[in-house]
Amino acid sequence: MSRQMGDNHRRFLQTMMVNGIIDEHGARALYQYCCETHHTQYAPDKLDEFIDTINSRLQPMFMQIRKGMSEDNGQQYYALVNMAETDITRMSSDYADNELELFRKTMDLIVGSENGKASSTDILNTTDSMTTKKLKKSETEHLLSRLVHDKWLSEKRGEYTLSTRCIIEMEPYIRTMYQDQFKECHICRNIAFQCQICENPTCGIKIHNPCVARYFKGRSEPRCPACDDFWPHEIPAHMRSPSSQQVSINRTVSTGITSSPTRRSEMARESRSTLVGLWSCLK
């Protein structure tokens, strides 16, 4: 079942295509903006239905807008993913063969690690065992910053993790390729990279850091949900999602498309006056 697609759906989709990924608040604000711009009914609690309509039309193209959790802040994100190829070759239009090989090797390191991270040193060292044209140190560094810019990897203090977008998009691929290696969160059942592990050798379940925060919130004595052993790790603070809508929409809305409705006319006037200002120099 799918309702007809309207211009409000199309604008939402176009924005998703430019940004690739958007946080939940940004998605809600964008949904509102799209409906208001195209004078269609807007029901705040119908975002998922709205996206379902888009997805039903994207399905024949093997594309979907999928929802997933960030391992860093526990927030929900929506990402436009390509499901046509269950391999990283979908990146092949932007990256050369040897660059893709290095990305695969980086993914190997991250999946195989306990903390879901790969240091830049370790990544640089793997270039020694490359089978395609070896990348030099400077080329590797440049490639890594491109991968971060294109939102495939995240970087913090010299360590690289898979970005939220990458995880949402590549989950099926990772489950297949790294069958025996990948970790799954005991609480939310999604794939897990940055997580805490139960110290009980016969248990060893994994829980995402944000899922730990949520699950153990307020408990004086945290215990493993599977084996009941004491949970020895530091419980991170439960992060409430930011309520500021203004922040998200300004970040996510792309070139040519303006910000939330309340600021739209303001910004239009501003930009117009900037151009007028520019032009009056030439009069």
Add this chain to the structure above:
Amino acid sequence: MTQRKRPSIFMENDFTQRQSGNLVAQDEDDDATFTQPSTSQVQRGLEKLTPAQVDQKTAEVVQYFLVKDQKKIPVRRADLVKHVVKDYRNIYPEILKRAARTFDQVFGLKLVEIDPKNKMYILVNNLETPERASPINPKMGLLFVILSVIFMKGGVVRENLIWNTLKKLRVDPGEKHEEFGDVRKMVTDEFVRQRYLEYVRIPHTEPIEHEFRWGQRADAEVSKAKILEFMGELHDQDPKTWIQQYREAHSTPTSSQASTSSSQR
């Protein structure tokens, strides 16, 4: 006003299923590796395939376009047929028609043929944008300024005029700009590759000089009427006072916003 080939709209904004009518372009085919199949050939080809196969191929074509268009690179028919359509070339017109319909209905994009001779296509935004006349992105703002100058000057200007204009706006092509970097490269390379501008050498000039014109993407995407409107505001004049430009802005269908031209090529 210099004569330009106007880009043609490939597909009408028509959601109803078209009956067989010849969708094939009648013009000369200079693509050496590809001959446009006739309607009956297409029909026969379709009969041999399952709907799923045709849908799959359409999906691949849509993906290919989206990837190329993300970088604003026009798609050449020859490349499309060689790399994506392949064995399905006998039903190529049908696949392209379905892809165009998908772009329109799902993505709100219009498939536009910008070069009938070389068979090149781009995707243009089909959604009504209220603020099209005043772009917010600085790069687009600068482009808009350049396009305006060219349009007001009759469609072609010598490059020096553009460089001088930019200099007055403190965007010096000779220096590295804080926002734009290498300005000359952005204008003569990036904007040209994206088909927003044409940068053509003027013969018999020493030292070599070039002239700027609107590119095919600008023709398809930017509304001359809106530029004129903006000029009117700037100079506090009625756009109609620029008789020549007004006539041009309001004559061709592709130069006004939200064109629903059904010119089939």
